[in-house]
Amino acid sequence: MFRRLPSLALGALLLASTTPLLAAQPTTLTILSSGGIMGAIREVAPAYEKATGVKLEIAAAPSMGDTPQAIPNRLARKEPADVVLMVGSALDKLIADGQAVKDSRVDLGQSFIALAVRKGAPKPDISTMDAFKQTLESAQSVAYSDSASGVYLSRVLFPRLQLGEAFNAKARMIPATPVGEVVARGEAQLGFQQLSELKPVQGIDIVGLIPDQAQKMTLYSGAVVSHSQHPDAARAMLKYLASKDAAKAIEDSGLKPIPAQ
Numbered sequence: 001m002f003r004r005l006p007s008l009a010l011g012a013l014l015l016a017s018t019t020p021l022l023a024a025q026p027t028t029l030t031i032l033s034s035g036g037i038m039g040a041i042r043e044v045a046p047a048y049e050k051a052t053g054v055k056l057e058i059a060a061a062p063s064m065g066d067t068p069q070a071i072p073n074r075l076a077r078k079e080p081a082d083v084v085l086m087v088g089s090a091l092d093k094l095i096a097d098g099q100a101v102k103d104s105r106v107d108l109g110q111s112f113i114a115l116a117v118r119k120g121a122p123k124p125d126i127s128t129m130d131a132f133k134q135t136l137e138s139a140q141s142v143a144y145s146d147s148a149s150g151v152y153l154s155r156v157l158f159p160r161l162q163l164g165e166a167f168n169a170k171a172r173m174i175p176a177t178p179v180g181e182v183v184a185r186g187e188a189q190l191g192f193q194q195l196s197e198l199k200p201v202q203g204i205d206i207v208g209l210i211p212d213q214a215q216k217m218t219l220y221s222g223a224v225v226s227h228s229q230h231p232d233a234a235r236a237m238l239k240y241l242a243s244k245d246a247a248k249a250i251e252d253s254g255l256k257p258i259p260a261q
Contacts, residue, residue, distance in 0.1 A: 142189070
């Protein structure tokens, strides 16, 4: 028994010497982010990582839709994730389904629908509802997203405007790809998406927000994923993103920040 003491002591010493090294390994948070708030999280990430030592791995993922990259589909496959940043109504469904933690939910910013054309192309008149409807009717092609703004446009606004079959034949929903990129390639004359999703795209000009009478606000929110391996770090990151310190980044991205509570 006494002969074993030195080896046991040596083992304890080795364990003690390696524990700080293990503790020094940085926490990495996997963040699934919808395009509407992607600009904000990418802007704050470098400073947040430097201040906290927590690494942020940010993956683009639509809030909804049939594409495999959509957040609900990723979580259904149990892909590793710690935080979701997405359309608030879609997040509510994830919470109801047990995929995200209810008391971790925070509202981050309001988004509004804008119109874009290819860079250098004439900017159509959308200053009034009459002008907006005429622009839609005379357009050669129209693209809109398969997320919150596009669902509203295709199911509510366009039918309300009674644009007819001729318009329906030239308007199409774009799955998974930013609408601005489709416009930049010349594959659609007009592109509708939330302002925060259009702003990062090169090769387009943003005409402006659609008229107030046609507008629909989309709320972007965040929450901790139920199967997160780092729930405390995930909550801390969300708390920062909802704070006054991150408000400018959210505003710069094209969202209207939610006042910090």
